[in-house]
Amino acid sequence: MCKTYDAIYDLAKTMDSDEIILSLNHLKIEGHLHKCDSKDGKCYQEVITLKDAVAECPKSNYKQEYKWINIPSKHIQAFAFKCCKK
Numbered sequence: 001m002c003k004t005y006d007a008i009y010d011l012a013k014t015m016d017s018d019e020i021i022l023s024l025n026h027l028k029i030e031g032h033l034h035k036c037d038s039k040d041g042k043c044y045q046e047v048i049t050l051k052d053a054v055a056e057c058p059k060s061n062y063k064q065e066y067k068w069i070n071i072p073s074k075h076i077q078a079f080a081f082k083c084c085k086k
Contacts, residue, residue, distance in 0.1 A: 002046045005073035008033070011081065019082035020050070024075050029055045030082070031069065046073045 012018065012033055022029045031053030053066045 002073045004076050004079070005046045005048065008048060008073070008076075008079055009035070015081045015083055017081060017083040021080050021082060022048070022050075022071065022076050023078040024071070025077065026059060027055055027057050029053055029069065029071065031066070034068075044070070047071065048073050048076065 008020070012020075012035060018033045018035065020031065020033045029050065031050030034049040034051050036049065048071045050069050050071070051067065053069045055064045055066065055069070056062065
């Protein structure tokens with residue numbers, strides 16, 4: 001199991017906001033963390049799901065919006081909840 005996946009969902013339980021910022025190499029993705037309930041069988045282990053997400057690459061001026069995006073947690077290099085950002 002991926003420790004990043006566990007850390008994100010464990011910390012999400014204590015945060016005031018579900019807005020999260022993920023860093024994947026040169027790509028930054030911001031969105032609302034989808035907190036699925038494993039009882040309904042719709043959770044995918046080690047996959048982080050964001051709603052209303054925006055992916056940006058500052059070097060190439062790339063910007064794309066997604067209603068839903070699934071990210072394998074093994075690709076996440078860093079993360080922060082938006083309520084913790086200065």
